[in-house]
Amino acid sequence: MADKLVEALADIREDEAMKIAQEYLDRGEDPKQILEYARQAMDLVGERFANGVYFLPELVMAGEMMNEISAMVKPKLASAGPAAKKLGKVLIGTVKGDIHDIGKNIVTFMLDVNGFEVRDLGIDVPKETFVAEIQTFKPQVVGLSGFLTLAYDAMKEAIDAITAAGLREKVKIMIGGGQITDEVVRYTGADAYGKDAMAAVTLASGWIK
Amino acid sequence: MSKTGKALYDEKMARVNAAIQLQVPDRVPFFPTAHMFAAKYAGMTFAEAFQAPDRWYAANLKLAVEMDADISFSPDFAVFSSAGAFSAVDFKQLLIPGVQVDANHSFQFVEGEYVKPEEYDAFLDDPTGFALRVYMPRIYGTLGAFSMLPPLTTFMMGYAGMGAIAAFSAPPIWAGFESIHNAAVEAAKFAAAGAAFQKQMAEMGYPLWAGGVALAPFDIISDFMRGMRGTMMDMYRRPDKLLAAIEKVFPWSIGGAMAQCQMSGIPRVFIPLHRGADGFMSNKQFETFYWPTLKRLMLGLIDAGLTPCPFFEGSYNQRLEFLTELPRGKIMGLFDQTDVFRAKEVIGSTLCITGNMPIALLHVGTKDEIRNYTKKLIEVVGKDGGFIMSCGGVMDEADPERVRIWRDATREFGSYR
Numbered sequence: 147m148a149d150k151l152v153e154a155l156a157d158i159r160e161d162e163a164m165k166i167a168q169e170y171l172d173r174g175e176d177p178k179q180i181l182e183y184a185r186q187a188m189d190l191v192g193e194r195f196a197n198g199v200y201f202l203p204e205l206v207m208a209g210e211m212m213n214e215i216s217a218m219v220k221p222k223l224a225s226a227g228p229a230a231k232k233l234g235k236v237l238i239g240t241v242k243g244d245i246h247d248i249g250k251n252i253v254t255f256m257l258d259v260n261g262f263e264v265r266d267l268g269i270d271v272p273k274e275t276f277v278a279e280i281q282t283f284k285p286q287v288v289g290l291s292g293f294l295t296l297a298y299d300a301m302k303e304a305i306d307a308i309t310a311a312g313l314r315e316k317v318k319i320m321i322g323g324g325q326i327t328d329e330v331v332r333y334t335g336a337d338a339y340g341k342d343a344m345a346a347v348t349l350a351s352g353w354i355k
Numbered sequence: 356m357s358k359t360g361k362a363l364y365d366e367k368m369a370r371v372n373a374a375i376q377l378q379v380p381d382r383v384p385f386f387p388t389a390h391m392f393a394a395k396y397a398g399m400t401f402a403e404a405f406q407a408p409d410r411w412y413a414a415n416l417k418l419a420v421e422m423d424a425d426i427s428f429s430p431d432f433a434v435f436s437s438a439g440a441f442s443a444v445d446f447k448q449l450l451i452p453g454v455q456v457d458a459n460h461s462f463q464f465v466e467g468e469y470v471k472p473e474e475y476d477a478f479l480d481d482p483t484g485f486a487l488r489v490y491m492p493r494i495y496g497t498l499g500a501f502s503m504l505p506p507l508t509t510f511m512m513g514y515a516g517m518g519a520i521a522a523f524s525a526p527p528i529w530a531g532f533e534s535i536h537n538a539a540v541e542a543a544k545f546a547a548a549g550a551a552f553q554k555q556m557a558e559m560g561y562p563l564w565a566g567g568v569a570l571a572p573f574d575i576i577s578d579f580m581r582g583m584r585g586t587m588m589d590m591y592r593r594p595d596k597l598l599a600a601i602e603k604v605f606p607w608s609i610g611g612a613m614a615q616c617q618m619s620g621i622p623r624v625f626i627p628l629h630r631g632a633d634g635f636m637s638n639k640q641f642e643t644f645y646w647p648t649l650k651r652l653m654l655g656l657i658d659a660g661l662t663p664c665p666f667f668e669g670s671y672n673q674r675l676e677f678l679t680e681l682p683r684g685k686i687m688g689l690f691d692q693t694d695v696f697r698a699k700e701v702i703g704s705t706l707c708i709t710g711n712m713p714i715a716l717l718h719v720g721t722k723d724e725i726r727n728y729t730k731k732l733i734e735v736v737g738k739d740g741g742f743i744m745s746c747g748g749v750m751d752e753a754d755p756e757r758v759r760i761w762r763d764a765t766r767e768f769g770s771y772r
Contacts, residue, residue: 158591201636203587210588243460245450248583295714295752296460324669325714325748333719342634 151180155187155215156194158207167215177219184215192259196344202248205255232263234354237279237317238289239267241300246293249323249343253289256343262350273300273307280313287350290336292323302334309335318353320346363560367425371562371743375662375707376684379740383733383769384425385762386564386709388689390433390749391461392758393418401461402453405438408545412552419561422762426743427556429563430549432625433461433749437545443538445496448579461751469493470580472589475596478580479603483507490580497534500527553619565664566621569612569656572601572648574629583630590640597644605648609655616661623662623687626652632669638677646677657685664709667693668748675701691747699736708736709743712761717746717753722760729764737769744769 148156151170154163170180191208194200236257240250247269257264265283267275280288288308290301301321308314321336322345331339337353340346358366373380389396394404397414404411411434419427438451450456450463469490470478478485484507492502503525510516522528556563570578576597577586589597612624630636631645653663666689671678675698678688686706690698695711702708711732716725729744736742744765750758 160591199637201634201640202583203590203636203640206584206587207591243457245463245465294461294463295718295748295750298715298718298752327713327715329713329715329719329724 151183152187156190177222233261235263235285236287237285239271240269240291244292245269250291252343253346260347273304277311286354288317288319290321305335320349377741384743386426386745388746389428392750400458402458408548436542440538440541448494468582468585498531565623565625566619567612567615568625569608572605573645575604577630626665633673678702710745712746717757726764730768733768
């Protein structure tokens with residue numbers, strides 16, 4: 147039987163979840179345990195999203211509630227404690243010239259709840275930034291996102307720059323976005339594309355063993 | 356000798372109308388959703404399209420004629436006005452080619468929470484006052500001072516209005532009105548060129564796709580006011596307010612489109628759909644927040660003798676059953692990545708399926724890939740009519756040579772006689 151905080155969060159019953167979290171804190175529950183409940187709830191949200199039960203409103207609300215819970219317990223946290231072991235690192239961003247981020251944000255959320263450490267560079271990311279971040283963050287996987295067709299060339303240029311910097315063999319590159327197909331994978335020199343956020347998780351999981 | 360002028364126009368419209376009415380035309384109509392592609396095709400930058408209306412419209416005419424399009428994308432849905440008009444008022448919600456984005460990138464919309472959750476009541480109580488004193492100051496950089504204007508309702512109280520009128524003398528407010536005038540002068544030049552273009556297209560025999568635009572009421576709130584995140588949270592936190600706002604904007608959407616169609620004389624309404632696609636919300640949420648007013652919008656337009664042309668951007672595989680509720684042979688539905696082969700079975704006897712040629716193929720596809728997909732679309736979706744060949748999305752940077760291959764394949768495989 148799941149904890150009632152996990153259930154309330156996973157069912158997106160916001161008011162109730164916040165009330166339960168406050169009760170737990172007031173009765174002296176370990177703040178780390180409350181965060182653990184929240185994490186379990188996010189796993190369930192991710193699972194329901196992957197199964198087509200949840201959609202964007204639920205992801206947005208889950209993110210909001212997660213922030214509220216963090217803000218609530220943070221003052222009571224003695225130390226951050228050791229971070230959970232992550233499966234691997236993924237660097238992600240929307241390519242230069244494109245400012246769309248809905249799809250990229252879903253992918254980031256799903257990679258995160260599935261155990262990957264994700265660094266999200268945001269939108270309109272120049273190729274030089276991808277190269278520099280690969281050097282410092284050392285991801286195994288790079289995700290390039292773009293909604294507009296101008297992204298085809300921007301993706302190709304980013305991948306060319308990664309190759310020119312001698313980093314192409316160190317990373318697997320996945321692309322995604324509104325108008326991405328196998329032909330665009332071929333054109334840009336990426337390794338694969340994902341049709342949706344779950345495809346991104348499957349690709350990253352397959353590459354990071 | 357090939358037909359010109361009215362005869363050509365009538366022939367093309369008969370072809371398109373037969374498809375919309377789910378009949379079998381002489382051949383599959385060809386509709387390139389050009390958007391900014393006309394600029395690339397004619398060798399001008401996207402930035403120039405926003406600066407030189409005469410050249411931009413000439414580019415669209417050239418494309419229509421050389422591609423022998425049966426119906427042409429209305430350029431005003433790609434370049435809404437001149438760059439000068441946008442900058443005269445320092446418009447914040449769009450990034451314009453050559454100004455805020457690269458000269459050869461299409462414009463981009465800046466999503467944001469332009470209306471805050473606690474402002475629903477103010478908006479619902481007095482939308483016009485809210486537009487002038489709250490919303491416009493946020494999206495027009497030159498109109499910040501309009502937030503100091505008195506409530507317009509004051510002017511409904513007789514001579515009390517004269518007590519409030521002094522507020523208009525403030526120099527920043529006056530500067531705001533001047534910026535509107537400057538933008539209007541620029542916009543009027545663009546509009547005049549557009550009207551001349553429309554006349555010339557018709558005279559030469561090339562019909563334009565749509566003469567008015569309407570948005571799904573949910574999208575008006577989500578795109579322009581609350582932002583996607585905002586409306587998604589509102590579904591949970593304040594669904595009643597969200598629904599009230601959707602109802603509030605419904606008459607604006609349908610009324611605006613009817614007025615535009617009357618002015619342009621083109622009886623088709625472009626309805627670009629945004630947040631209703633698969634993945635954005637569940638079918639239950641779609642049924643609650645998105646579909647009722649969208650359906651009413653389309654039915655209302657049909658009642659007024661107009662043809663709704665919804666653009667189903669993204670995929671609508673989960674929503675096809677909703678579309679079966681629509682009247683038969685009255686709608687031209689432009690589909691992006693929906694499985695149109697299945698859609699033909701589910702909604703093929705309800706509405707005209709348009710589109711689905713993958714944009715990627717027109718950028719980087721091989722000749723065989725383009726020809727094979729075109730042939731498959733015609734054979735399966737074009738079976739027994741009710742189909743218009745078009746692209747899944749806007750073609751912006753497509754490769755002209757590949758577009759020609761596509762057009763030629765449509766001709767080669769698309770004859771019904």
